[in-house]
Each structure stands twice: as C-alpha cells, then as structure tokens.
Amino acid sequence: MKKAITSRADVEELVNRFYDRVKADDLLGPIFHDVARVNWDKHLPIMYDFWCSILLDEDVYHRNAMIPHLQLHKRYPLQEAHFQRWLQLFHETVNTYFEGEKAALAKLRATSIAGVMRTKLGLLQQIQTSHQK
Numbered sequence: 001m002k003k004a005i006t007s008r009a010d011v012e013e014l015v016n017r018f019y020d021r022v023k024a025d026d027l028l029g030p031i032f033h034d035v036a037r038v039n040w041d042k043h044l045p046i047m048y049d050f051w052c053s054i055l056l057d058e059d060v061y062h063r064n065a066m067i068p069h070l071q072l073h074k075r076y077p078l079q080e081a082h083f084q085r086w087l088q089l090f091h092e093t094v095n096t097y098f099e100g101e102k103a104a105l106a107k108l109r110a111t112s113i114a115g116v117m118r119t120k121l122g123l124l125q126q127i128q129t130s131h132q133k
C-alpha cells in the first residue's frame, strides 16, 4: 500500500528504493559503479540528509550538490538521456511506494533540480568548447 512521506525512515526508504533501481539500470548503473565508483555507505546517508532537508524541512544538508556532478561531467560527459532516465526512475519509485503532498513535492523538486543541473552542465560544456576554439 502506498503511504505518505512523513519521517526520516520514509525518506530513507525512498532513497534506498530509488538507488536499487539506479544500480540495476543498464544506462545509469555503470556510471555509479564503474565511472564514479560510488561508496554507497557514504553516499546514501548524504542522500538521506539531502531529501530530508527538502521534504521534511530538516536543516541537515549543508553541502554543494553541484560539485560531484561537475567533477563527474568532466570525466564522463553526462547527456540528456542520463537525466531523462534518472528522472524516470525517481518518478517511478515515488509513484510505486508513496502518495500525497510530499511525494508530489519530491517529484517536483527532482525535476527542477535536474533542470538546473542540466543548465549548469550545458554551460560548462559551452565554456569548454569556446576555450578549445
């Protein structure tokens, strides 16, 4: 049965379920495993804090989420298809397990943050290209 997102335990479940899909995904899985070589024991608690800040108004995430993506993008250029898949898996996860206002907010914020990231990475690409000319 679907439930509302009301506690840190719910957020942890959302994040864990989402990354289960990411890890198993043919397009995104290898980026996390082989390119970024993510340490999941470190990454998952950071993601719990990130989403708790957004969904539960907890003041627990004080990092810059852009930095690892800029670093990753320099080594392995992220493309539109990667963001489409990321959002698809995130929306599917939310829709499968959760409902209500916070579930809707999670999808809305994921979409808008992905938009900001794409814009910033697109700008980075343009700057790099213009320097090479």
Ligand code: HEM
Pocket: 028, 031, 032, 036, 037, 038, 039, 042, 043, 046, 047, 050, 063, 064, 065, 066, 068, 069, 072, 078, 082, 083, 086, 109, 110, 111, 113, 114, 117
């Ligand atoms: C193409 C899509 C994406 C890919 C491939 C990707 C990949 C990654 C990778 C490899 C890391 C570093 C993990 C580590 O080594 O610890 C990371 C961190 C993170 N990602 Fe993404 N990501 C994507 C999209 C997003 C989006 C759309 C969001 C937000 C809605 C997001 C939120 C975060 C956050 C909060 C962190 C932790 C940053 C920190 O260190 O504080 N990512 N991501």
